[in-house]
Amino acid sequence: MNCEAARPQLEAYLDGELDRSSVDALEGHLATCAACRGELASLEELRTALRALPAHHAPADLRARLAAVADLPVVGMPRSAPRTTVWRMAAAVSSGIAAGVLLTIGASQWNGAGRGASGDGALLARDLLASHLRALAASSAVDVVSEDRHTVKPWFAGKIGVSPPVVDLQAEDFPLLGGRIDYVADQRTAVIVYGHRKHVIDVFMAPGAAHARASESQGHALTPCVLAGQSAWIVSDIDADSLRRFRSLLGCGA
Amino acid sequence: MPPRASAPLDVGLVRDLTLPHLDSAYNLARWLMGSPQDASDAVHTAFLRAARYVHTYAGGNARAWWLSIVRNCCLATLAARRPRDVSLDDMEADSAAALVATAPDEPEEKLHLAQSAARVLQHLERLPREYREVLVLREIEDASYREIGAILSVPIGTVMSRLARARQMMRKALNAPAGAET
Numbered sequence: 001m002n003c004e005a006a007r008p009q010l011e012a013y014l015d016g017e018l019d020r021s022s023v024d025a026l027e028g029h030l031a032t033c034a035a036c037r038g039e040l041a042s043l044e045e046l047r048t049a050l051r052a053l054p055a056h057h058a059p060a061d062l063r064a065r066l067a068a069v070a071d072l073p074v075v076g077m078p079r080s081a082p083r084t085t086v087w088r089m090a091a092a093v094s095s096g097i098a099a100g101v102l103l104t105i106g107a108s109q110w111n112g113a114g115r116g117a118s119g120d121g122a123l124l125a126r127d128l129l130a131s132h133l134r135a136l137a138a139s140s141a142v143d144v145v146s147e148d149r150h151t152v153k154p155w156f157a158g159k160i161g162v163s164p165p166v167v168d169l170q171a172e173d174f175p176l177l178g179g180r181i182d183y184v185a186d187q188r189t190a191v192i193v194y195g196h197r198k199h200v201i202d203v204f205m206a207p208g209a210a211h212a213r214a215s216e217s218q219g220h221a222l223t224p225c226v227l228a229g230q231s232a233w234i235v236s237d238i239d240a241d242s243l244r245r246f247r248s249l250l251g252c253g254a
Numbered sequence: 255m256p257p258r259a260s261a262p263l264d265v266g267l268v269r270d271l272t273l274p275h276l277d278s279a280y281n282l283a284r285w286l287m288g289s290p291q292d293a294s295d296a297v298h299t300a301f302l303r304a305a306r307y308v309h310t311y312a313g314g315n316a317r318a319w320w321l322s323i324v325r326n327c328c329l330a331t332l333a334a335r336r337p338r339d340v341s342l343d344d345m346e347a348d349s350a351a352a353l354v355a356t357a358p359d360e361p362e363e364k365l366h367l368a369q370s371a372a373r374v375l376q377h378l379e380r381l382p383r384e385y386r387e388v389l390v391l392r393e394i395e396d397a398s399y400r401e402i403g404a405i406l407s408v409p410i411g412t413v414m415s416r417l418a419r420a421r422q423m424m425r426k427a428l429n430a431p432a433g434a435e436t
Binding site for chain 1: 265266267270271273276277279280281284285290293294297298301302305308309310311312313316370371374375378389392393394398399414417418421424425428
């Protein structure tokens with residue numbers, strides 16, 4: 001390697017963005033070239049100077065302002081059940097009122113069944129996706145970590161009195177990661193978590209799957225299925241073929 | 255911007271996504287906006303926007319998603335302000351110049367040390383925004399090229415060329431004799 005080839009790579013090297021073989025070649029050149037070492041030293045000097053600048057930390061009053069926002073009554077995933085349940089109920093009541101108003105304006109045949117199935121479906125889909133994304137963003141997607149279905153199943157039974165179907169698909173490259181409990185459509189819901197390569201697959205034991213259709217949102221497929229006679233939803237961003245395989249391994253009814 | 259029925263605030267999720275990166279958000283906003291108050295306001299606005307559009311988060315890097323919202327809020331405020339206010343860069347350069355000018359009679363060696371941090375600050379604040387932001391994200395926030403590309407919505411090649419130009423400008427400015435650049 002000569003200087004002409006080395007110079008453009010110095011910054012990527014400094015930034016840790018150079019691949020292994022290029023690093024070896026560049027370091028070989030650096031060992032013999034004082035001029036390029038000097039250039040690298042100058043870049044490092046700039047880095048040191050910039051990192052020595054006083055850091056700007058978010059001030060306490062900004063944190064307080066955001067905390068105030070976070071306490072607004074909202075339709076969302078409750079963080080702690082008792083207080084937020086009240087908010088959710090309030091939100092449900094107000095949206096019910098809004099739906100009623102709309103139906104009245106439309107002078108349509110409201111049969112007393114409440115909001116239409118599509119509205120509930122959208123709400124459910126949003127809850128499923130929000131729960132999935134939140135779990136991905138958290139440090140761990142599971143509350144109980146276990147590769148053993150005989151640990152996960154009783155854990156749910158002890159927590160919410162349900163015993164969801166949990167299968168061992170380790171050999172099929174869908175290892176069981178564990179389980180968690182989340183709120184979906186106002187209900188505490190068992191979520192069985194499987195992995196596939198680097199992806200996470202959530203299986204929600206949530207209602208409404210029987211007559212629902214698969215949908216997709218922001219690259220995540222929401223797939224309804226019936227597992228051991230129970231309504232369930234699979235949420236993941238794995239590719240369609242893997243998803244199909246996973247469904248059949250799980251024993252999904254249509 | 256009033257909340258729409260189709261996109262309600264989902265504050266629980268947005269807190270999980272944004273609050274771990276609040277210092278990064280504030281730091282970026284501070285470097286873009288110039289003043290602490292403007293930076294706080296921009297982050298506050300960004301938080302509300304993130305809550306309202308949390309459904310656009312498609313998994314992956316939450317910090318990049320969040321910082322891109324913060325940056326967009328900053329740029330929107332700056333764009334709205336531009337016609338009637340003095341350029342932000344001019345204001346910053348003035349205040350930084352005042353900072354540098356505070357110790358004129360020190361012995362030379364001590365002067366050099368005392369001025370170096372102030373000079374770095376001054377020159378960073380003076381860099382055009384597109385060079386300042388890549389340098390802040392890379393050197394202060396330790397973001398990867400990929401992450402910076404996601405925050406700015408530009409290809410990685412653009413990140414690299416801007417970063418190279420920003421470093422070149424900074425080194426040139428810092429190596430020039432003090433005072434020569436004003």
